[in-house]
Structure formats: structure tokens, C-alpha cells
Amino acid sequence: MANRVFTSEELKQMCVRPVDAAVEAATAGDREKLVEWVDKMYKAAVRSFNLRRNWDRGLTDKIYEKQGVEGIAAVMKNCTFTEAQLQELLVTEDYIEEIYRAFDAGEKEQVVEKIQTLHKMSREFHDIRIKWENYLMGYIYEEIGGDDLYEAMRKVVSSYNAAPIETAREGDFRKRVEQTIWGLHSHGEPLYAIEDDEKVSVYMNPCGSGQMLVESGCFSSPDKGRYVGPHRITWQMEHFPAYCVHAPVQEILSIEALGFPYFVNCPCQELKDPNWKFAHQSCAFSVYKDNNAIPDEVYQRLGLEKPVITLKNHNL
Numbered sequence: 001m002a003n004r005v006f007t008s009e010e011l012k013q014m015c016v017r018p019v020d021a022a023v024e025a026a027t028a029g030d031r032e033k034l035v036e037w038v039d040k041m042y043k044a045a046v047r048s049f050n051l052r053r054n055w056d057r058g059l060t061d062k063i064y065e066k067q068g069v070e071g072i073a074a075v076m077k078n079c080t081f082t083e084a085q086l087q088e089l090l091v092t093e094d095y096i097e098e099i100y101r102a103f104d105a106g107e108k109e110q111v112v113e114k115i116q117t118l119h120k121m122s123r124e125f126h127d128i129r130i131k132w133e134n135y136l137m138g139y140i141y142e143e144i145g146g147d148d149l150y151e152a153m154r155k156v157v158s159s160y161n162a163a164p165i166e167t168a169r170e171g172d173f174r175k176r177v178e179q180t181i182w183g184l185h186s187h188g189e190p191l192y193a194i195e196d197d198e199k200v201s202v203y204m205n206p207c208g209s210g211q212m213l214v215e216s217g218c219f220s221s222p223d224k225g226r227y228v229g230p231h232r233i234t235w236q237m238e239h240f241p242a243y244c245v246h247a248p249v250q251e252i253l254s255i256e257a258l259g260f261p262y263f264v265n266c267p268c269q270e271l272k273d274p275n276w277k278f279a280h281q282s283c284a285f286s287v288y289k290d291n292n293a294i295p296d297e298v299y300q301r302l303g304l305e306k307p308v309i310t311l312k313n314h315n316l
Helices: 008-014 018-028 031-076 083-087 093-104 108-144 146-158 162-170 173-185 210-215 242-258 296-300
Strands: 191-195 199-204 285-288
Touching (some): 008 173, 031 093, 093 108, 108 146, 108 210, 146 242, 162 242, 173 191, 173 199, 173 285, 210 242
């Protein structure tokens, strides 16, 4: 039996949403903690804006490559927002300073309100961004092809996955779990984590990407949301929200770089549950203590063979 790395309380605290931690710090009068969590919220919001540029560039470049300006014109007809509307959701340094000034003035209710507004603005931008990217990705799949979507997503994922690959290469299991949890906090949903002998699995509750798209009615109109069919970028599954193909692509690029996924999405035992339906609840995001323990099926569903892995999480 493998030793447990985290206590239940540690995992619970790591899963607390930044907005809740910031509100708690403000209510308790702890300026140091307030600054820590508000700063994290601010950096996450800015990162989300930057990610959107990279995703949009990678996807529209592929549409332009294959269809020219006519393709760009076709997708832009279904754009439901303007750049000006998105800019209104951009969190500024001035807004962050307003939070600190209100705290220093003893206006705790105003501080809490501003923190919650910061969270609301970030979530609104998050949902707009993911719905739009889901549309662009579905358009490429249906109008151009699955292999072209795979090529585009390799470019997109490569723009942000260097950090988890490097952390996995360093072999620090604790840091890998912490990084996975922090990455999922960007969706703004409550999290919970479970450790067993093999791994730590983290879940959003509810899922802020695929499940959000399904429950928001994104697929009620064929012009706005599209599913992707069986392909290596859907783990060979049907009715796969186009946005979610980034997860298999993350695994593929990580395997190419390391020999294993830096975390495993949607472990195979959940796929075998007859009551489990993809994108109708959260996937697990599982970090394995021994990378050789990752199931063979994780590789097979990507069209790969499992290698012998020499790089383990030696620093538990």
C-alpha cells in the first residue's frame, strides 16, 4: 500500500475557491491573505484573457488556411459578442487597488462585494470564451475535418502546457497535484479531491467546461454548439463537446514529451460505469504516484502503445 501524501484537510483547503478564500480573509480582517488571494484572482483573470487570444488565433488560423476570408466571414456571423463587451469584463489593476483601499478604510462589506464582482466578471468572460471556442472547434471539425482540428489544437495546447510538462519532468508529485488543482480553479467552480493508493483525483463540482456547455443549452442550436464524433481527440467517444478535445490533445502532447500524461483525464473505470455520461458531470483529473501505474487503456484510446516509463514521481 502506498503512503498517503496529503491529509484530507490539506486537500480540502487546496480545493477552496479563491473567491471564497478572499472573502474569508476580508471578513477576518487579514490583509496579507486578502492580498494573496485577490492577486491570484487577478492573475487568473488576466491569464484567461491571454489564453483566449491564443485559442482564437490557433483556431481562426486553421479556418483561414483552409477556407480563406470566406471561412472567417462564415464563423463571424455566429459571434455573439463584441470586443468592446469583452473589454468591459477585463479586470484592471485600478479595480484591484480599489479593493485594497476599501479594506484599509474598514469598508468590509464593500470589499466583499468587489471581490464577488471580480469573480462574476471572470466567470462571465470564461463562459463566453468557452462557448465561442467550442463553436470554432466544432466548425473546423464539421466543415474542414477532424485531423485539421487535431492540428489546430496541437498549436493551441502547445501555447500553454509547458509548465505542467516541466513540473512532471521534475518528478515532484505534491507540486503536480497543487498545479492541477490551481489550474482547475480557473473555471471558478468548487473542487474536491480524493487520494487513494495510486493517485490523487480532482473534480469540479459542477464541471465548468463540458458540463457547463451542455447545461447552458449550448447545443440546442446547431449553429452555436457542435459535438465531435469518434476520433483519437475524443478518446473514440460519441457526442463529445468540441471544446473538450483539448483534454485528449493535452495527453498526446504530454506523452510525446514525457512518455505519460502529466494528469489523466476521465479515468477508464468511470467510462465503464453504465450510469456515467461524458460532459454531464465532471471528469476526474488524476495525478499518478507511479507513472507506470497509469492504465494501458489511457494510451490505447489515443491510438498509442504504453511505453516503459523510467521517469517516476520520485519526490513524494
